[in-house]
Every structure is written in C-alpha cells, then in structure tokens.
Amino acid sequence: MQKYLSLFTILFTLFSCNLKNIRELHRSGNYDEVINRSLKTLEKNKISKSKQEYIFLLEDAFAKAKAKDLQDLNKLKREADPIYLERIYNLYLQLNERQEKISTVLPLKLLKQNKNATFLYDDYSGEIKNVKNELSKYLYDSAVISLSKPEGKFFYRKAYNEFMHLESINPRYKNTDVLMKESLLKGTNFVHVFIKNEANIRVSKKLEADSLNLNTSGLNNQWTIYHNNKEKNTKYDFSISINILEIIFSPEEIKEKVYHIEKSINDGQKTIVDNNGNKVTDTLGNELKEDDYKLVEIEINEYKQMKSCQIIAKINYSNLKTNEVIQSFQINGTYDFINTYATYKGDKLACDESYWHNFKNTSVQFPNDHEMIYEAGEDLKIKAKNVIIKNRFTD
Numbered sequence: 001m002q003k004y005l006s007l008f009t010i011l012f013t014l015f016s017c018n019l020k021n022i023r024e025l026h027r028s029g030n031y032d033e034v035i036n037r038s039l040k041t042l043e044k045n046k047i048s049k050s051k052q053e054y055i056f057l058l059e060d061a062f063a064k065a066k067a068k069d070l071q072d073l074n075k076l077k078r079e080a081d082p083i084y085l086e087r088i089y090n091l092y093l094q095l096n097e098r099q100e101k102i103s104t105v106l107p108l109k110l111l112k113q114n115k116n117a118t119f120l121y122d123d124y125s126g127e128i129k130n131v132k133n134e135l136s137k138y139l140y141d142s143a144v145i146s147l148s149k150p151e152g153k154f155f156y157r158k159a160y161n162e163f164m165h166l167e168s169i170n171p172r173y174k175n176t177d178v179l180m181k182e183s184l185l186k187g188t189n190f191v192h193v194f195i196k197n198e199a200n201i202r203v204s205k206k207l208e209a210d211s212l213n214l215n216t217s218g219l220n221n222q223w224t225i226y227h228n229n230k231e232k233n234t235k236y237d238f239s240i241s242i243n244i245l246e247i248i249f250s251p252e253e254i255k256e257k258v259y260h261i262e263k264s265i266n267d268g269q270k271t272i273v274d275n276n277g278n279k280v281t282d283t284l285g286n287e288l289k290e291d292d293y294k295l296v297e298i299e300i301n302e303y304k305q306m307k308s309c310q311i312i313a314k315i316n317y318s319n320l321k322t323n324e325v326i327q328s329f330q331i332n333g334t335y336d337f338i339n340t341y342a343t344y345k346g347d348k349l350a351c352d353e354s355y356w357h358n359f360k361n362t363s364v365q366f367p368n369d370h371e372m373i374y375e376a377g378e379d380l381k382i383k384a385k386n387v388i389i390k391n392r393f394t395d
Contacts, residue, residue, distance in 0.1 A: 001279050011267050018037070022034055022054070022057055024062060025037070026060070029064075031061040032098070035061050035098065039105060041059070046312065047109060047333060063117055066098070074090075082342070083129060085135040086342075089128070089131045089169075092131060095122070096124045105118070128235055132170060139162055141164035142372070146162060147179060153187045153189070157183070160180060185301045187225055189223060189238060190223065190227065191224060191237065191239065191240055192230055192233065192238075192320075193216055194239070195242040195313075195384075196216070196244065198245055200247075200371075215228065238318060238392075240315060242314075242380070244311055244380075245314055247312075249308070249309050250306070250307055252306075253304070253307065253395050254303055254304065254305050255306065256303050258301055259298075261350045261351050263349070264294070265293065265296055268292050270289065272290050299344060299345045300342050300343075305366065307336075308336045309335045310334050311333070313330075314329070315328065315331060315387055332380075333376045333378075333383060334379055335372055335376040335379060337372065339363070341359075342355075
C-alpha cells in the first residue's frame with residue numbers, strides 16, 4: 001500500500017509542476033508554448049476532470065495567439081513594403097498550422113458549462129496562396145537583379161541563395177532551377193593547382209607525373225573548385241603554383257656506435273639463510289624464499305644507414321584576371337631514410353626487449369635519388385594541401 005501511495009505522490013507532484021509551468025507560460029504571453037504543452041497533456045484521457053484547466057488555458061491561449069498574429073498582420077500590411085511579404089506569409093502559415101494542431105484533440109468538453117470549448121477557425125488558404133505568389137515574384141525578381149550585376153561573384157552568390165530560398169518556398173517556380181545553376185556557376189571560383197619543377201635537378205616525366213602531381217580531392221567547397229589538370233571551356237579565376245626551387249640530398253652515411261649495458265635481472269628464487277648459513281623458516285617450518293638476481297651484460301654494435309632528401313618550394317597564389325601574385329608561402333618536403341641494425345655479444349636480456357628487432361635487421365641497399373624525390377614529394381604535397389586548406393579563397 002505504501003508503494004502505491006508513493007507512486008501516486010510522485011505522479012501528483014509531476015502533474016502539479018506541469019500545470020504550474022503552463023500557467024506561468026500563459027502569464028508571460030508565451031501562448032504557442034502553452035498550446036503545445038496543453039495539447040501534449042490532452043492527448044490521453046482528455047475527458048478527465050483533472051484536465052479541465054488545461055482546456056481553459058488552451059482555449060484562451062489560442063484566442064490570444066490568434067489575435068496577436070492578426071494584429072501583427074494588419075500592421076505589416078499597412079506598411080505596404082514587399083520586404084515584409086515573407087513575415088506576412090509566415091504569419092498566415094502559423095495561423096493555419098495552429099488550427100490544424102488543435103483539430104487533433106477536438107472536441108474538448110467543458111464539464112461545468114456542459115459545452116465544448118470554442119476555437120474560432122478561419123480559412124487562410126486564399127491568403128496563403130496570394131501572399132506566396134507575391135513573395136515568390138519578389139524573391140525571383142530580386143535574385144534576377146543580383147544575377148545580372150557585373151560587379152563580382154558576391155552578387156552571383158547572393159542570387160544563388162535567393163533562388164535556393166525561393167525553391168524552398170515555391171518549388172519549380174518559373175525557371176528557378178536553371179537560374180540557380182547559372183548563379184552557382186558564375187559565383188564559383190575555379191582554381192588551377194599545379195607543381196612546377198624549377199630546381200637544378202631534372203627528373204623523368206614518369207617520376208614528375210607520379211610525385212609532382214597534386215591530388216585536389218578534399219579541397220573543393222561550395223564556392224571554390226580546384227583542378228590539377230585544366231579543363232576545356234573552364235575559365236579559371238586563380239592559380240596556385242607550387243614551385244620547386246631546390247632539391248637537396250645528403251650523402252649516404254653509415255654511423256656505428258658501440259654500447260655496453262649491464263643489468264640486474266630476476267633469475268628465480270632462492271632460500272633465505274641467516275648469517276650462520278642456516279635456512280630461515282616461518283612458524284610452520286616452511287622455508288622462506290626471496291627473489292634471486294643476477295648481473296648480465298651485453299655489448300652492442302649498432303649501425304645506422306642514413307640518407308635524406310629535402311625539396312624546397314614556394315607556393316604562389318595568383319589572380320589570373322590581374323596576373324598578380326596575391327599571396328606566397330614557403331614549404332619544405334622532406335624524407336629521411338634510416339635503417340638501423342645491430343650485432344651483439346653477451347646476454348640480450350640486458351637491453352630492452354623493444355630493441356631486439358634491430359638484431360634481426362640487416363644492411364640494405366640505399367634508395368636511389370628518384371625514390372628519395374618521390375617520398376619527399378609525397379610529404380611536400382601533404383604540406384601544400386594543408387596550406388591550401390588553411391588559406392582558402394573568399395572572393
């Protein structure tokens with residue numbers, strides 16, 4: 001019994017809090033939220049006496065929300081300015097949507113008055129259609145004007161956004177889809193990205209194609225398209241040239257180093273003895289044990305094969321309309337070849353286990369210059385992409 005009383009208390013508390021919150025929303029004039037919460041409460045068992053106040057609040061909130069919207073509509077209409085057409089259109093939609101929401105719970109009975117709650121409905125379909133047509137024409141005309149301006153891509157992008165907005169309100173209005181594609185094309189920057197080898201070292205055409213060709217995938221955004229190969233019938237606005245100024249190689253080198261390591265390691269357990277050499281036992285006569293450590297040592301001959309390649313480059317952003325360099329960045333691509341191998345004398349337990357793989361390694365052939373250029377070129381392209389991502393075109 002106590003369990004059911006506790007559950008009833010919790011439900012009653014929640015019910016009271018919900019009603020209190022809705023009353024507060026009503027007092028503050030947040031009528032649409034009162035409507036939403038009251039409707040949610042009335043979805044189940046709307047004929048219960050406990051739901052009567054929700055019906056009163058819903059009835060009053062609907063009337064006051066409607067009166068406020070109609071008042072705002074009249075004020076905006078008196079302004080007679082097309083800039084307010086979208087606000088007028090949205091108010092009509094709001095009036096209609098509010099009616100439709102409440103229709104889902106009607107009729108609502110007022111028990112004491114023995115009558116249904118009153119919700120005065122109006123047919124807004126004609127007004128919605130008329131204002132939608134006026135708004136569509138206004139947005140269309142504004143977008144067409146923006147598209148016709150020769151001043152720059154800002155207006156083409158403005159036109160595109162206006163056509164997009166019009167499409168969301170009135171799909172397939174006139175030739176909006178065609179003009180939207182046109183404004184997108186005109187508002188887009190096309191950028192030619194290429195790598196140019198100006199270094200004193202010549203490379204084969206195949207190597208140049210493999211290592212000096214920047215993949216532009218992942219660079220494009222809504223208003224900027226990057227091409228690494230020029231396309232016919234495309235007018236490019238900018239170029240990004242990655243000019244390789246110098247390719248530097250270090251000499252092939254083998255460094256030798258000798259290590260001597262001593263380490264105390266656990267070699268099992270031994271019996272504890274006292275100063276007289278007698279075995280020490282516990283109270284039950286069991287012999288006591290302790291870890292037995294031994295000293296091991298190793299001598300390591302380590303060999304490191306090393307060779308490096310550095311590509312020094314400069315990135316130039318150019319405006320192709322004015323043939324001016326508008327921004328420059330210095331970047332370096334590097335590749336360090338390192339092969340470590342080692343031999344040893346002694347006990348390898350004296351060194352860390354993570355080093356043991358070097359004992360299995362052997363000397364290898366140094367990579368040739370073309371292989372080094374390829375690897376350094378890969379690093380250069382990653383860094384070049386990062387520069388481009390951080391310095392996108394905004395015009």
